[in-house]
Amino acid sequence: MNYWLVKSEPEEFSIDDLYRRPKRTEHWDGVRNYQARNFMRDGMKKGDRVFFYHSNCETPGIVGIAEVVREAYPDHTAFDPDDPHYDPKSDPDDPRWLMVDVKYVRKLKRTIPLSELKDNPALEDMALVRKGNRLSVMPVTEDQWQTILDME
DNA sequence: GCCAACGTTGGC
């Protein structure tokens, strides 16, 4: 099994929003970064576990766990001119952008704030804690996963 | 192919 971390702005889509979705499942649309897309396309497999991270909010940090329930398929929001993530260069016959479906697993007992993640030497290789990193989908090693669960 | 300009991300 592989481990991942995805970011979301809670005012746009929070862990509670995921919980309230039918079947507690939502498609992870709107990723418009090639590196992040490639992780979804090439790496994310059904059953993989995913840390849910809240960004751009009062206390940025890891708030919960989800799981991949459907592997990469075309992100239809790229084809919709009325969608904020519309990309005219994504051809429906050769989709440029992909998404996966993720399902709520559980909330963490507490938010693990970014500040604590940055302070833990065991996590210094995570893209998340490196300065200026904007990647919204990233891999997490098994050791990092366990370290974070221990922090919970 | 270079690189300046621009738009976005996201912590603070």
Next chain:
DNA sequence: GCCAACGTTGGC
């Protein structure tokens, strides 16, 4: 709200 860091765009 500010702004540093980064990715993308497009002129040349």
